[in-house]
Amino acid sequence: MNKFYEIFRDLKQKIDQKEYPAGSLLPSELNLAQMYNVSRETIRKALNLLLESGYIQKQQGKGSIVLDIQRLQFPVSGLTSFKELQEGQQIDSQTIVIKNKTEKIPRYLAEQFHLPEDTDVVSLVRLRKISGEVIILDKDYLLHDIVDSVPTEAAEVSLYGYLEKECKLTIAYAKKEFVVEPITQEDQKYMNLKNDTHVVVVKSEVYLEDTRLFQYTESRHRLDRFKFVEFARRKHTLL
Structure with a gap:
């Protein structure tokens, strides 16, 4: 199994178990890289999987915000006016x-x-x-x-x-x-x-x-x- 996918699954489990509750920030890319002893590029891949799965929202200058996944139970692609x-x-x-x-x-x-x-x-x-x-x-x-x-x-x-x-x-x-x-x-x-x-x-x-x-x-x-x-x-x- 790819290392970034292992990290994705571990972070996803922690979010599901509310170790990282909705509205909180995940540790920075640098801190996550140190925690998992991997490169920042590997961390970015794991975070992108969390983003695509609806678990986090990235905000420039702030980091990765944990979303309320219970409120994303009816995903429909596209937000078009x-x-x-x-x-x-x-x-x-x-x-x-x-x-x-x-x-x-x-x-x-x-x-x-x-x-x-x-x-x-x-x-x-x-x-x-x-x-x-x-x-x-x-x-x-x-x-x-x-x-x-x-x-x-x-x-x-x-x-x-x-x-x-x-x-x-x-x-x-x-x-x-x-x-x-x-x-x-x-x-x-x-x-x-x-x-x-x-x-x-x-x-x-x-x-x-x-x-x-x-x-x-x-x-x-x-x-x-x-x-x-x-x-x-x-x-x-x-x-």
Whole structure:
């Protein structure tokens, strides 16, 4: 067995057993190299396996932060904005902002993320119109202590473009859950649902490079207009 894979398995076990708890830093590459009596290049290979497996997030100038692996149980590759999707597939679309205000976080999200019920969020609701029909309803909640406001024009053009370029945030990764849910009165009011009784909902928790949660999104899609395609690569065991 390759030495870097042995180190990967040992570090993974220590994270699983909470010797390195979520939110803590792993020892530096130099310290790990001394601990395991190997080169720093060998340590980098082991850390890259931990990164690819969702156990750590590397932050420049800080090191390797241990992630809460229980919150990465629904991995879906890619963190792409609607603007990027639109440009990549040349979709004729329009985004309409129908809500943009600061308010208290919904109770179910406060409970889900263990936040105080008086936590302020920037609440955005946007309609995605494609070929003249509203077929997506996006509901975003951005933690106010990280994002204090979003200009409506920016929300219409590219939310992530604004957050990354103007707010200088480094968006790193997300946990996504795909579910099918019965339509709500809000869905009926704003979307062109025809005879649909259910919608596909993509629920996303989005995190910054420093592992802070900063956004929760529910993207509600009309069933007949979308298919979700996933690219999967088999990870071969190194023996």
